[in-house]
Amino acid sequence: MSNKYKMIDLFAGCGGLEDGFLQSGKYEDVAAVEWLKPQVNTLIKRLETKWKVKDAKERVMHFDIQREKELFEGWQDDEFGQGKGLDYFVNKVGGIDIIIGGPPCQAYSVAGRVRDENGMRDDYRNYLFEHYLNVVNRYRPKLFVFENVPGILSAAPDGTPITDLIRKGFEKIGYEIIKDLRVAKVNASDYSVPQNRERMIIVGVDAQRYSNIQVFLKEFYSNILLEYRGNKVFTVRDAIGDLPECKPFWDEEHHNKKTSHETPESDYTWHKPRYHNMRDMDTFRLLAHDIESGKREYDSKKISELYEKKVRFKITYSQIPCIRTRFAKYDYYCAFI
Structure with a gap:
């Protein structure tokens, strides 16, 4: 059995976040979930050709994460075909170490809210994080990595800051995230990526398994993460x-x-x-x-x-x-x- 950390990717898209984890050589993708077919096809192709994953067509699930019972137990219908469900793959490897991914960012982005006449308050994507939360609760990984746009810090579709809803949701199932989420904002250009792109990298840890989590999270954002910063900013011309x-x-x-x-x-x-x-x-x-x-x-x-x-x-x-x-x-x- 592989000694790599077992990973699930939610809202996987074409697999950009997942590919970064795989490049480290320390993670093994158990399953991924994405509901847009072109992105699914791209991820499957990349896993098959670059990472030599023979059963990528099964592991990459073309399905709607909102249909949770079928997502867990399997499905068969005209729109999404047939799938074994996440339970099958998780049980096959004996449990999950980490869950990664982030819900679609359009509802949280400042630009998206500016363009929408209702400020994206009526957009269902505001609450897709609840399904991410439910998957975490079902499989109890050691930690999760929740990625999204900085606009999530100011998003409040029903008047309550979305970050408060996310924090309370994870606390309810026994996970902690950093108290001051502003420190979770990361700019890709600081890490030798030729792109001035800010993202929120929210790490959550299982409080039922570990203690002193806030101390660990502060160490992660203040010291550990910064060790990987590049020595210079690269432009697109570079x-x-x-x-x-x-x-x-x-x-x-x-x-x-x-x-x-x-x-x-x-x-x-x-x-x-x-x-x-x-x-x-x-x-x-x-x-x-x-x-x-x-x-x-x-x-x-x-x-x-x-x-x-x-x-x-x-x-x-x-x-x-x-x-x-x-x-x-x-x-x-x-x-x-």
């Missing part, structure tokens, strides 16, 4: 700046054809540009001018408003200057979706 130039084939006659890309010969796979229509290019022009002028007026809310305005009007070719050279001087790439 990471991929040596790739060959990649630009869409376009002219007035052909540009509106989405299939009209001509990419230079390259040894790199997937090194192809996204299609930029005239509306997008005009939007990039405005954002480039905003950066160059030093005004930087376009925060996430104004970018959203700009896009909503743009999609209502037709942009003519005469309005579009060439913006490629405007962006060439910056150490990062901008994408607008």
Whole structure:
């Protein structure tokens, strides 16, 4: 039997968080749960090809975590096919050491709340953490890692801070998280990742099994985690700046054809540009001018408003200057979706 820690991944997506744990060489994935099929297919493919997991099609469960009884015991229906359930895989390995994952972040993100007319208060995803909690309670891992966006610190869909609901929920089943959750905010750029991306990494420990948990958690966030910080901040240019130039084939006659890309010969796979229509290019022009002028007026809310305005009007070719050279001087790439 493997001496690696046994792991379940909830809200697994395409497996980014899980892959980090597997790269450490100290964890073994027992099962993963995700309800979106493209992400499920991606995770299965990665487990099969990179990690040589032969039964990945069984371990990666395409299912709705809200249907808990079937999630645990197995299911068979038209939408999700057939699955053995988490109980089968947990019992097979004799128990779980750690559960990882985090509910969808849209309901907690500040940008999501700004865009939604009700501030995401009516979004069911606010309470998907309750199903994460129930899985933890059923399998009693030594600890869990709950990942989400910093906006969770200010989210309060029913007037009660969501972090209070999460804390009380886990305390009720015998798990402790750090009292001051602000220390759980981590920036990926501090750990040599070429991305300025903040995330909440909430670690919970089984209080029925361990004591002095707050002391341990303070040590983890204040010292242990910081030992893994990088020596410098890497930019996107540092990471991929040596790739060959990649630009869409376009002219007035052909540009509106989405299939009209001509990419230079390259040894790199997937090194192809996204299609930029005239509306997008005009939007990039405005954002480039905003950066160059030093005004930087376009925060996430104004970018959203700009896009909503743009999609209502037709942009003519005469309005579009060439913006490629405007962006060439910056150490990062901008994408607008």
